[in-house]
Amino acid sequence: MRSLFFILLFALSSCKVLYVSAIEDSQTKFDSSYQQEDAHVDSIISPYRVRLDSSMNEVLVYAAKDMLKAKPESSLGNLLADACKLMAEEYSAEKVDFAILNYGGIRVPSINQGPVSLGNVYELMPFDNYLVLLRLNGAKVEELMHLIAKAGGWPISGLSFEMDGDKASHIQVAGMPLDYEKQYTLAISDYLANGGDNLELLVAFEQENTNVLLREAFIAYFKKIAAEGKMLDANLENRITKHE
Amino acid sequence: MNRRDFIQKLGLGGLALGLSNVPLELLAGGVDADFAKISILHTNDMHSRIDPFPEGSKYAGLGGMAKRAQLIKKIRSEEEHVVLLDAGDIFQGTPYFNIYGGELEFKLMSEMAYDAATLGNHDFDAGLEGLVKQMPLAKFQFLNANYILDNTPLLGKVQAYQVIEKDDVRIGIFGVGIELKGLVPDKLFGEVQYTDPLVAANNTARILKEDLKCSLVVCLSHLGLKYESKKISDVVLAQNTENVDIIIGGHTHTFLDKPMVVNNLKGHPVVVNQVGWAGINLGRLDISIAKGKKKNKNNSRPAILSKKTIVK
Numbered sequence: 001m002r003s004l005f006f007i008l009l010f011a012l013s014s015c016k017v018l019y020v021s022a023i024e025d026s027q028t029k030f031d032s033s034y035q036q037e038d039a040h041v042d043s044i045i046s047p048y049r050v051r052l053d054s055s056m057n058e059v060l061v062y063a064a065k066d067m068l069k070a071k072p073e074s075s076l077g078n079l080l081a082d083a084c085k086l087m088a089e090e091y092s093a094e095k096v097d098f099a100i101l102n103y104g105g106i107r108v109p110s111i112n113q114g115p116v117s118l119g120n121v122y123e124l125m126p127f128d129n130y131l132v133l134l135r136l137n138g139a140k141v142e143e144l145m146h147l148i149a150k151a152g153g154w155p156i157s158g159l160s161f162e163m164d165g166d167k168a169s170h171i172q173v174a175g176m177p178l179d180y181e182k183q184y185t186l187a188i189s190d191y192l193a194n195g196g197d198n199l200e201l202l203v204a205f206e207q208e209n210t211n212v213l214l215r216e217a218f219i220a221y222f223k224k225i226a227a228e229g230k231m232l233d234a235n236l237e238n239r240i241t242k243h244e
Numbered sequence: 245m246n247r248r249d250f251i252q253k254l255g256l257g258g259l260a261l262g263l264s265n266v267p268l269e270l271l272a273g274g275v276d277a278d279f280a281k282i283s284i285l286h287t288n289d290m291h292s293r294i295d296p297f298p299e300g301s302k303y304a305g306l307g308g309m310a311k312r313a314q315l316i317k318k319i320r321s322e323e324e325h326v327v328l329l330d331a332g333d334i335f336q337g338t339p340y341f342n343i344y345g346g347e348l349e350f351k352l353m354s355e356m357a358y359d360a361a362t363l364g365n366h367d368f369d370a371g372l373e374g375l376v377k378q379m380p381l382a383k384f385q386f387l388n389a390n391y392i393l394d395n396t397p398l399l400g401k402v403q404a405y406q407v408i409e410k411d412d413v414r415i416g417i418f419g420v421g422i423e424l425k426g427l428v429p430d431k432l433f434g435e436v437q438y439t440d441p442l443v444a445a446n447n448t449a450r451i452l453k454e455d456l457k458c459s460l461v462v463c464l465s466h467l468g469l470k471y472e473s474k475k476i477s478d479v480v481l482a483q484n485t486e487n488v489d490i491i492i493g494g495h496t497h498t499f500l501d502k503p504m505v506v507n508n509l510k511g512h513p514v515v516v517n518q519v520g521w522a523g524i525n526l527g528r529l530d531i532s533i534a535k536g537k538k539k540n541k542n543n544s545r546p547a548i549l550s551k552k553t554i555v556k
Contacts, residue, residue, distance in 0.1 A: 038313035
């Protein structure tokens with residue numbers, strides 16, 4: 001598809017034209033109506049494409065069942081938040097109290113029963129967000145959980161709460177009631193830690209970067225599960241419940 | 245009647261009435277020896293989109309570098325004087341980058357004979373070493389005028405500006421980049437120091453226009469088109485420079501149907517363009533420049549007419 005516009009720039013001096021520059025602008029959109037390809041360029045791409053496809057088809061692990069993304073809590077969300085917490089502990093060699101992911105950051109609706117390929121993980125997490133650690137006191141953790149409740153519930157690991165409208169209540173970390181004074185260590189993406197998805201409250205906190213991409217952490221976790229002879233599996237565990 | 249006569253015979257008032265009957269090639273200046281015609285082709289934020297977007301995605305089927313190469317080849321067969329430019333963020337966005345580190349992107353751009361590109365923030369995603377490693381594959385110039393590159397491996401591999409001569413017209417091209425701190429992890433951009441793009445743009449454009457006698461000055465920008473805040477952007481840059489004629493921008497992935505025209509410090513129009521991202525579009529600006537009147541040009545006072553004005 002080609003569109004065309006004009007911009008004419010006229011330079012005048014004392015009503016006499018001294019210099020004229022006309023700029024005609026146009027654009028070509030490479031859509032399905034545009035079929036022609038440069039065969040030579042395609043032949044350069046081809047071996048890269050073949051190798052890429054074969055590496056993206058590498059099976060990392062098998063999923064025991066279909067796991068879906070949903071709010072306020074989902075099997076896919078639990079799987080990935082658990083992976084985040086566990087791998088953050090492994091990379092930092094520190095105890096991590098809990099992990100959160102944003103619902104919108106998971107870019108596929110499900111992981112399906114059967115083989116899970118490297119390509120699937122790229123689809124799931126195309127962004128190059130880093131896995132970072134933050135330290136928050138219990139009062140800030142409560143504020144954070146309010147925001148997650150307000151967003152309708154996001155993937156979390158290591159804690160639980162009740163959603164009471166826009167508010168979080170009965171927050172527990174590792175089964176213990178939240179302690180406002182205590183410092184908690186949180187695993188999260190640098191995107192969220194930098195205030196993404198309305199989490200401005202996190203911007204003030206110093207980040208400890210694992211220097212590992214979230215996607216790499218997922219890949220490592222999936223391979224680890226496979227190496228242990230297990231399949232990917234996660235269930236709903238009442239991490240986020242609606243207050244009755 | 246040759247083209248200059250034709251234009252001289254029209255006052256500005258008459259122009260608005262008369263132009264709708266003017267054949268296209270007369271406007272574009274291609275047939276008149278007194279006018280240089282230069283075609284600037286441009287992309288921005290291609291983000292490693294080698295193949296068209298896959299099925300099931302928002303932009304399914306769009307883009308593709310083999311298609312772009314074909315069109316560029318076709319345009320080159322039709323036009324003698326083509327300049328091919330990119331406004332940065334060549335890297336990152338598909339597994340092609342994750343697996344091959346940008347090798348294929350530079351190879352294909354060289355194959356298409358890009359003249360120059362500026363650096364976007366994502367071009368630092370493989371670190372300075374990662375970028376430098378692929379540079380031997382790039383047969384085009386990297387341009388940036390506002391990063392200080394001392395003590396970095398980019399020193400000597402990225403130039404502030406470049407002058408290209410086409411159809412006896414000197415075209416000055418330079419690049420400006422966005423603040424990397426906060427956008428790119430520190431360790432990836434190392435000791436690259438950001439300086440005010442506006443200062444760099446004004447200094448560089450003045451050198452190009454006054455000292456190096458360029459008739460046309462093109463800025464490749466990875467600042468972003470415009471922001472709600474006062475943050476430096478292509479629009480702010482256009483408003484606050486004196487010698488920049490065209491800004492080809494990127495970063496904000498803005499799909500402009502047609503370029504913006506912004507008046508600069510002298511009240512002269514600056515054309516600002518950006519064509520989305522991922523190589524979905526190829527932008528094109530066909531420029532005709534009257535030859536041999538450089539001396540008087542700076543004293544002139546430009547006016548602008550858009551197609552819309554003409555149609556009225």
